[in-house]
Amino acid sequence: MSGSLIIQQPGNSVVTDLGRFRGPRFGLPVNGALDQFSARAANILAANADNAPLLEITALDFRMQASTDLLIAVTGAPLTLTVGGRECPQWEPVSVRAGETVAVRRITGGLRSYLAVHGSVEAPALLGSCAPDTVIGFGLRLSEGTELTTSRSVGPIRQPYFDLPLFRLGLTRPEFSSRAVIDVTDGPDVEEFGDTAELLFNTEYTVSARSNHIGLRLGGALPERQSSAEVLSRGVPVGAIEVPSREELLVLHRGRGVTAGYPVLAVVTSRSLDTLAQARPGHTIIFRKTTVPEATAKHRAAIRELENLRSRVSTIFALLGIGKDPGWPELIPAAGS
Amino acid sequence: MAATPNPTPVEIFESGDSALRVVASSADTEANWSTVHSLAQWLETAGADGVHGAVPTYDSLLVEFDPGVTSARQVRAFVLLGLRQLEHVGAPARTPREFSVPVVYGGEYGPDLERVAEHEQLSVEEIIALHTAKSYVIRCLGAPAGSPMMDGPDFPLPVPRLKDPRLSVPAGAVAVAGRQAVIAPAVAPGGWCVIGQTPLTVLDAASEPLVPYLPGDLLRFRQIQPEEFADYAGRKLEAAR
Incomplete structure (x- = not known):
């Protein structure tokens, strides 16, 4: 079942991906998510392909409403994330019910955050990428009322213990400093x-x-x-x-x-x-x-960390039935609770 | 593109963890150009895991790659393999197409025309005559947005770039810098001297390819009058043959 969402307050947000890698040979910049690690992490946490279209939210407050049940993940600069008024963790998958508002506020310490939706969002592509190109005027800049379609809807994942977060995937977050x-x-x-x-x-x-x-x-x-x-x-x-x-x-x-x-x-x-x-x-x-060898080693260490995250996410999501058959996964309360 | 039975020797420079710069540094500029473009074509056709692509210009080639998949060392070996292949088989030849570009020179269309004339110690008319005197080979597609980068007109002196680059240069701006000439396909900041503007649409983001020309094609400017500008509005740049 596909899902959808409506932008209520766009702030400064676009739909992007990791970039237009075929662009440079035609004189077009690669563009794409400026913080590639955060963008990849958001997509992995939402069980998407690394390069799936996702939202890049720069500096300003942002708000959207889920029209269907969704599973999202928000990464990047520190911020306050609320879903239906409840504060939710960044850098973890978050379950959103149809009708709930997702708000990203007070982006501080950094500049850009990434919001991925399980099943990704649909956006027009040029040379195999949806990344906006401001010079040629290509790309999906979000405005109030923009409706985005996702290829999947995910039934709400219920947390029997109200105060505990749903997931704790434990990715080492990048440091943000002035x-x-x-x-x-x-x-x-x-x-x-x-x-x-x-x-x-x-x-x-x-x-x-x-x-x-x-x-x-x-x-x-x-x-x-x-x-x-x-x-x-x-x-x-x-x-x-x-x-x-x-x-x-x-x-x-x-x-x-x-x-x-x-x-x-x-x-x-x-x-x-x-x-x-x-x-x-x-x-x-x-x-x-x-040096180039040291830089390469650091890049690969970050990629390995993301690969580990991917395997943890896929284990948990398989147990919950996310990304497989549509259903209404429910955590089983521990005995005695 | 002419066949290249003997590519020139190249030097390869590190350019960060995700790119290499390959420079053909022989005294023969034509052979250098041919080498880097043939090599770019070979790299694209051969394909290698993690190699995103290559950006050839005049005498240099930027090869971009994903350092998570491959490395500067592996890509360097791949480039050298390409050069050895080109020595044996050469590059496929392509018949160049020709483009004719109407230009309104000077005034609001070419705010730097007089400055360029002054620098070259020529009249404005002489600058226009030199600029329209011959066909230029499109050497590469550059910034912004697939600009056709050409060997410039036969001006006596290289044209200096603007000290303060403009924040916005209109689409269709016809500009010169150093010994190069260009048309801006899209609105962008720019530090080149703008001597005129073409009313034709160069870049069409709704179609692939985005721009109608390829490196190796020929382009010639011809002067039109300001009152003719509107007659061309909305027309796309197309090959004459």
């Missing part, structure tokens, strides 16, 4: 900056309000390129750190233009791009040098 340490590897053009490249590691940078999904602009002491020769446009990776002006450092994120003619000083690691996705204007950024 002073973020960001790992970077040397960029392919680091030598063009001579000794000034070291400034990157000796400076505390401040996130500017002009930052967005295309890139973060950081104020602070700027490394300076030692030559002024024109660079032919070339592909730049997500995470590239450039110094395009004398005002700010630019750290490209998933919405970045695929090609540019600025030298790449350093590249933020995959793990730290998730951290940057949560940096708010005014937050402090400190860069730390690492």
